[in-house]
Amino acid sequence: QVQLVESGGGVVQPGRSLRLSCAASGFTFSYYAIHWVRQAPGKGLEWVAVISFNGNDKYYADSVKGRFTISRDNSKNTLYLQMNSLRVEDTATYYCVRAPRPHTTMAKFDHWGQGTLVTVSS
Amino acid sequence: DIQMTQSPSSLSASVGDRVTITCRASQPITRYLNWYQQKPGKAPNLLIYAASSLQSGVPSRFSGSGSGTDFTLTISSLQPEDFATYYCQQSYTTPITFGQGTRLEIK
Numbered sequence: 001q002v003q004l005v006e007s008g009g010g011v012v013q014p015g016r017s018l019r020l021s022c023a024a025s026g027f028t029f030s031y032y033a034i035h036w037v038r039q040a041p042g043k044g045l046e047w048v049a050v051i052s053f054n055g056n057d058k059y060y061a062d063s064v065k066g067r068f069t070i071s072r073d074n075s076k077n078t079l080y081l082q083m084n085s086l087r088v089e090d091t092a093t094y095y096c097v098r099a100p101r102p103h104t105t106m107a108k109f110d111h112w113g114q115g116t117l118v119t120v121s122s
Numbered sequence: 123d124i125q126m127t128q129s130p131s132s133l134s135a136s137v138g139d140r141v142t143i144t145c146r147a148s149q150p151i152t153r154y155l156n157w158y159q160q161k162p163g164k165a166p167n168l169l170i171y172a173a174s175s176l177q178s179g180v181p182s183r184f185s186g187s188g189s190g191t192d193f194t195l196t197i198s199s200l201q202p203e204d205f206a207t208y209y210c211q212q213s214y215t216t217p218i219t220f221g222q223g224t225r226l227e228i229k
Contacts, residue, residue, distance in 0.1 A: 106154050109166075110171075112167075
């Protein structure tokens with residue numbers, strides 16, 4: 001079955017960096033766009049970034065543009081989120097989410113990982 | 123950016139009630155509207171996609187309608203496991219945006 005398993009979360013000081021990973025299994029990873037969505041404690045869902053099936057197209061929320069970088073390694077079935085210059089307001093659970101089409105929009109989010117918590121605090 | 127506005131923000135209802143949640147987009151999104159259910163401590167779960175298509179495995183008491191800018195999610199007869207938070211989402215264009223959520227509570 002489809003599985004998405006995030007890792008790499010933890011506690012980090014403001015201004016520092018962290019890299020999240022998402023290991024995918026149970027489907028042909030290289031066929032699908034993948035998104036990152038985050039949720040601050042007690043708050044709603046916020047879309048963060050998307051990468052197309054081949055990595056050629058990437059889009060970001062304004063709140064993370066220039067600080068976060070989404071990437072993928074289709075040979076390892078793994079998605080990444082490099083987070084630099086972290087801010088207190090980046091504190092959230094980060095979900096890796098599959099969209100069942102190769103391109104970045106016009107698709108449902110049909111499989112979600114369990115999430116990894118990132119806490120930015122001094 | 124396309125703003126998604128859900129109403130109500132919270133709702134109290136009883137088992138067996140019919141419940142409707144609305145979602146309005148700030149500009150037309152044709153039918154690229156999805157609905158998710160989230161329970162505490164869990165990842166969201168897709169209920170409805172493309173405004174009115176029921177995701178596989180989702181009970182038929184859930185239904186969706188609408189197009190353009192106005193959409194609804196209806197639960198025909200609330201069950202105890204339906205008490206959760208519901209989000210709409212537009213996937214028409216980036217940035218992908220979600221509604222603020224509707225918390226459905228037991229009356």
